[in-house]
Structures are given as structure tokens and as C-alpha cells.
Amino acid sequence: MSSRQISGQRLWPVHVVLAIGAAAMIAPFFWQLLTSLQSPAQATSVPPDFVPGWRWSNYSEVFTSMPFLRQFLNTVLITVVRVAAQLLFCSMAAYAFARLRFPGRNTIFVLLLAVLMVPSQVYLLPQYQILMHLGLLNTLTGIVLPGLFSAFGTFMLRQFFLSLPLDVEEAARLDGAGPVRIFWSVMLPLAKPGLISLGVLTVLWSWNDLLWPLVVANDANRMPLSVGLATLQGEHSTDYPVLMAGSLLASLPMILLFIAAQRRVTEGIAFTGSK
């Protein structure tokens, strides 16, 4: 066996360093949880009180001081629609860019890549104006709309399609299957790992997105959680226990999703890094 496995005993310094780092990484979460269970007086005592007060009412107060449930559902809805649309539009286009031949294919593709190089500030105001003209400001449709299309997702899936072997596709073609049939019944199933990675990354991005919904939504009932939290902070700027409870609840779904789909998330990120 290689020397790495034999040197099992010598791994303890590695564990020590990684564990100290990990402790520093999760300390803020620990503090967030602790404060979320304390009374305001306990939270602001000097020196700090390290005993949780088990004040669960902070959590119920989150639901009364902001339309938490409503905003939670908004966020879920926005995220689901974006993921579905991105997976459909991006995979269709990515397949065409990777495997079909048509005049102007590479030119169009390079043009789309320009979107990746441009900071979001450049298209923010015109996007806002489009929504204004369509009367979609302050609506969920408006929040969702630009995020239905993704140059990043198309690029990522195109790379994935290019890495798939040609044989299966050829066989299907010889059997007389058309491009749509091949795309839908042959290529999409093969691209499942890529689709899942893009889906997970889109969920994360959509759930946490702040700037766009912040400028589009003013009505508390039409905000996603990220914007709702910003508003909560404005109104309860000193009630830290409630703020901590709210921020924990808002982050929790993504933390759970990550723990459940850890491999997919890390694979997706590693995939973007390797291209």
C-alpha cells in the first residue's frame, strides 16, 4: 500500500488544523443559534451569556413581524420556476450548440458568452425598465423573468454534451430518430448528472439572490425571503434574537439541501472549475 495509508498515525496534525478551521467556520452559526434562543436582555449582557434561554417565542415572533410563510412560498415558487425554465431552455440550446450544425452557430454562441463577461450592473436598469413597461414591477413574474435564461447554464451544459460519446446518438440517428427525439430520449437521460448539478447551483443562486428582487419588489407579500430579511433588519434593528431566528430560518432550507445533495453541489462546482 502507498505511504499515505501507512502513515495513519501521522494524520493527527492534519485533523487538528482542519478541526480548528472548521470550528472557526461554524462559530458564527453557533452564535446565531444561541442568540436566537435568548431574550434581548440575555443577548446583550456583558460578559456574554453562553446559556441558551430556550426562548422559542423568538421564532414565532419571526412569523408575526414579517409575512415569513408567504415570503417562504414566494421564494420556493421563484426558485422552482427558474430551475425548470433554465433546465429546459439551457439544455435545448446547449444540445443544439454542441451537436447540431447550422449557419452562424459559433457566432451566436460567442455572442451569448459575452453575457458571462459583463457585470450585472450593466443590464440591471434596462431590465427594470422592461418590467416597468410590461407592468410587472412588484410582481413575482417580474422577479422570476430575467432569471429564466442563463448563459452560464447553457455554457455548462454544452460542455457536458460535448463530453458525451457520439456512438449512442449515431445509433439512434441510424434508427431514424430526429433531432428532437434524440435530444429528449437519448441525450437528456445521459446528461442527467450535468442537469442535476446545474439545477442545484440554480436553486442556490435563486434562493439567495438579493439585488434584483430588492429593486423589483416593494410589497412585503411579494418579496422573497432575502429581501424580507433586509426589511426585517430595518424595522427590528436592535432585536437581535428575532433577527437571528429569522436569518436562521431563511438559510435553513439551503443548508439542508446542501447536506442532502452534497455530492451534486460539489461536483457541479468542481465541474465549472475544470472547464
Add this chain to the structure above:
Amino acid sequence: MALAKAPSSAAPAAVPAAAAARPRRRLGVRVGERHGHPREWIWGYLMILPLVAGLACFYLWPIVQSCYYSFTTWGVFGGQQWVGLANYRAFLSDPQLPKAAWNTVLYSLLMLLAIPFSIVLAALLNQLRGRHVGLYRTLYFLPVVSMPAAVAMVWRWLYNGDYGLINYLLSLVGVHGPHWVSDPRFTVYAMGVVGIWSSLGYNMIIFAAGLKGIPRHYYEAAELDGAGRVRQFVSITLPLLSPSIFFVSVLTVIGGLQMFDTVLMMLGRANPALAGSKTIAYLFYEDVFLDNRQGMGCAIAVVLMAVLLVLTAVQFRLQKKWVHYE
């Protein structure tokens, strides 16, 4: 953070490769080998249509519009008036600009500090096998998946001058901590720490994937030659990891120069330290969405875009000197 939207700057390089990868099959069977059959064209265009239409409406045309707006001033009741370079001149002579530019650069430099840390952590993690790996990875990655608005709130509390955990810990070693988020001398550093904390896990995953790609026998050969762990790290790991380091640095610079969320969420608009802590992207937000100076805001956005393009081009140029592709 702009995790899923992370612009992949390695993109253009892949295009010629794709063209070359077209296999020369079906020779003589189809009409027009290079462009395929017209039936294939139609399907190709139909399949890219929804995406291209969406991106053209919401991204490509807006880029053109913003460039145009940057040369105009907006009336209160709508309508734009051409003012030439006035917005650019006003922006460049804006007394807020030097401070905001410095804050943005400083923040990006702090974010780059995350890279050496994450390389070391990824290398350490790479020594382990089994279930510990997943556990550590999860712990380091939690900040990446947490909602930035929530993260900013938690750190604002940790940084609290009177009751925050950080100043309490400092007081244990006899240091009287400042008001981190309301003293402009410290705000950018405070935000930098949050940025590093939020990106470590992401960087680590990229580096861990890069490390996996380094063949084991290089290390075995080095070991036979008597090279120690440190020597191996410097002579094998770092050079072979350089493509990942390059990728992460490009993304870090792009993200760092656009920093906005943390200023708004951790500092807040009512903060007395805000004036000294603004970033370029914050100036943009203020001009466009708070102060009704849309033309000026678009000029900022265009300048930011130009700076990013130039910086990315420079990084690509410089990579030839230090990035090793196998």
C-alpha cells in the same frame, strides 16, 4: 454571492476546440458537410430560439442600452437627453470616487487572501480518506450556501461593538475592540473577513478537484528522490494546481470588484460609516435606484465593465507566465 452565476472566463477558449471536435463522419451522405442539412438548421434554430430570445431581450440588448444611457441624462418624467461624456466626467471627478475605488480594490485584495488559505486547507483535506472528508467539506461549505442577507445579519451581530462575540473574545486577551461596522476605518476589513469566510469553502472545492487530478506517481517519484512534504507541495502541487488557482483568482477579482450585498446588508443605509465604506457597485445602486441619476449610474456600470474586461484580459495574458497546462 454570485455563486451560480459565476461567469466562467475560460469560456472563449473552448469555442475553437468545439469547432475542431466536430467529427468527420457521414461523409458524402449529407448535403453540406460543414453546415449540415437544412432540416438540421431548422431544428438547431428552433432549439436555441427560446434561450437566445430571452438572453437577447434581458441581457444583450440591455448592454447596448446601458452604454447609450451612459451618455444621457434623464428627465424627471422620463425621456433622455444626450449629454456626451458629461456623466463620465462627473463620475471621474466625483469626490466619492477615490474612496470608493480604494474600498473596492482593498476588498478584492482581501478576498484574494482566501486563495492561499483554501489551497492549504484543500491540500490537508486531500490527505484524508473516508467519511471525515465529507464532514469537513460540509462544515467549510456551510457559509457558501447560507443566504448572504442572513450571513450579513449574523456578522453584524458578531461585530457589534458593545455586545458582539468578537469584541468579547478580544477583551479576553486584553484588546479593546472597535465598533467594527460603524467605524469607517474598520468596515472594509470587517467586510473582507466576511467575504473570505463566505468563499473559503467554494475555493476549497475547486482546489480539491484540481488536486485529485494530480497523478499520484509524481509524489511517489519525488519521495524516492528524497523530497519532503513541503518541497513536494512547492514543486509539484502548486505548479500543477495553477490552472485552478488561475480560475479562482479570475472569479475572485470579478466578484470582488462588484461587491454590493454586504455593504447594504451589514452596514445598512442609516450607518454613519456608510459614507466612508461605499464600493463602486454601491455608488451605482445609489445613483440608479435611490438618487435618480440613471445616466451617471450607467456610466459607472460601463466603466466597471471596461475595467473587468481589461483586468480579465491582463490576467489571461499573464497566465502564460505562471499557469501550467498539462
